[in-house]
Amino acid sequence: MAIPPQTAGGARVSDDLEDLISRCALGDRAAFAALYDATSAKLYAVCARVLGQDHAAEDAMQDAYVKIWAHAGRYRVTGHAPMTWLITIARNTAIDRLRARRLHHDIEEHHGGIAAPGPSPESVALARSEAGRIQRCLEELEQDRRAAITGAYLDGLSYAELATRAGIPLNTMRTWLRRGLAALRECMSR
Amino acid sequence: MTDTLDDDDMLAAEYAIGLLTGEALEAAHARVGSDPAFAARVLRWERQLAPLADLPPLAPPAGARAALLQRLFPEPARAPFWQRLGLWQALAGGAVAVAVALAVLNPGPVAPPQTGPLYAAEIASQTGDFRVVALVDKAQDEVFLTRTAGAAPAGRILQVWAHGPDEPAQSVGLWPDGESVTLPLPREIAAVRGTLTLGISEEPPGGSPTGRPSGRVFGTVDIPGVTGTQD
Known part of the structure; x- marks a missing residue:
């Protein structure tokens, strides 16, 4: 047992993602933690791009991983590459949160301002x-x-x-x- | 290819992007469930648009991982008292696994305090140019480390990692300078039963940007028998 040094290319990691998602579908918590470690910087980047780099981005990323854990069994039917599936979930989750926030602001402040993109x-x-x-x-x-x-x-x-x-x-x-x-x-x- | 999209393709794109609202959205949603050809178009758009969100990695805030795992898998942070008692008894009774763990120790086992055992181990590089003695104090759930050989390269710092069986390494803390350091064990590491693995890597100031060891891993050590079960 060893702590593997992370390879710069991460090719091995990307090959393993599909396996990790499959294991998540079987309720394997260690696989989920490993999936998080391998992909969270990518999904956080998506959420931070959509929502800005603050607490909302972290919340959206967490929500995305909760969905990933819950729906891992449906991954295969999409036919997506693992990162496509993960990024799409993160993007949709962040956009939903952004729209909810915008709606909230519109109602509160009566202006149709567009959130400044990152x-x-x-x-x-x-x-x-x-x-x-x-x-x-x-x-x-x-x-x-x-x-x-x-x-x-x-x-x-x-x-x-x-x-x-x-x-x-x-x-x-x-x-x-x-x-x-x-x-x-x-x-x-x- | 034409310079525009047929109506179904446009609808599928609008659905994938999230531009539909109201009845149009409901109708498209129902169609995804009932019309495989339409569902395939939506998936195709998801594939074609996802590269737009394929951005350079950005490390999430440090607490996000623990918060997420706690949210999905709420568990008591520490084993119940009787398990800790069992662990103590295993050590006091000279359990084989513990004896093996202690046999490789440099300073030797220290008499366990009343509330929890103390494990010691050495983390050494293969060439022996880097050596650290680690004491894991289960009474306080902290680890004390002291360097006996080697150091981080200039401009770099040491970072301490740990994991339980079949778990990925997580950071225990940074060791920016000094001969010794005491670090509290993160909740998940304090909860490890079985083999606890410790490791040390060298990292940029501020620690690994990836959440995993990014620089040279000097070495790791397995401490078996960190468990409450009696043999």
Whole structure:
């Protein structure tokens, strides 16, 4: 028994994630703790991007792991890679919390302000292939469409908020998003 | 590929992103459960969009792990008194596992205090250039460590790790400088029964950014018999 030094690449870890999720589905607490150790910095990064680096991000990350523990048995039917599944849960959980907070603020303060997003992911150089590829594909898009996709996906903005921010009618925003997503998919499948 | 999406694909994308509200959301949600082709489109969008949230790792706050595990698996932090008593008896009775553990000790076993046993062990690197003697005091649930050889490289500090059987290592604490240090055992480590593993690594000032050993692990030692069961 040894405390393994963490490898810089983490390739072994990513190979093990699927196994850890399967063991979580069987109620293996040690596997869950290991899954947390291997992935929490990634999921916290998502939550901090959406909610800002404060207590809300930590709470959202915890909520995400509670869902991961509860739904580990459903992981396989999604056909996702482990990190895709984990990131999607973290993103959705953080966005839900962001919207609840925004709604709360709207009711309290009667202003439709848009929460300031964290550092733009576009500004961050990413080495991993999928993340790097989607960044390159985003860069190929027109600025307006890129802003619509990231505004919806990472800032949790509604159509109305996206349209207001861009100063265009709601239906036009829907068309922008539709074309932007189509172009993104086309670029990603190249 | 066309420059736009067909209606179902757009709907699936809107559902995956969370742009739908009200009746449209309810209808799409029902469809995910009943229409496998539509559900597959949603999953495909999840796969294609997730890289947007694949960001550089950011270590969560230090207390998050313990808080999460406590939330999911609430357990008493310490074993009941009778278990601790059993542990004491196992030591006093010269249980084999404990004897083995103590045989490798440098300073030898210290007479256990009234309230809990004391385990000692040595953590040494393979080449012997780094040696630390550790005393685990179950009465206080703390570990006392003292260096007998070697030190952290310049600009680095020592960090102490521990784990129970089949558990990942967790930080016990930082050892920034000095020949000796006393660290309280984290709740989970204090609750370990069976083999308790201790290890020491060298890390940047402030400790490992990953929550696991990130620098050189000088060595580890297993302390068997940290348990309340009698042989």
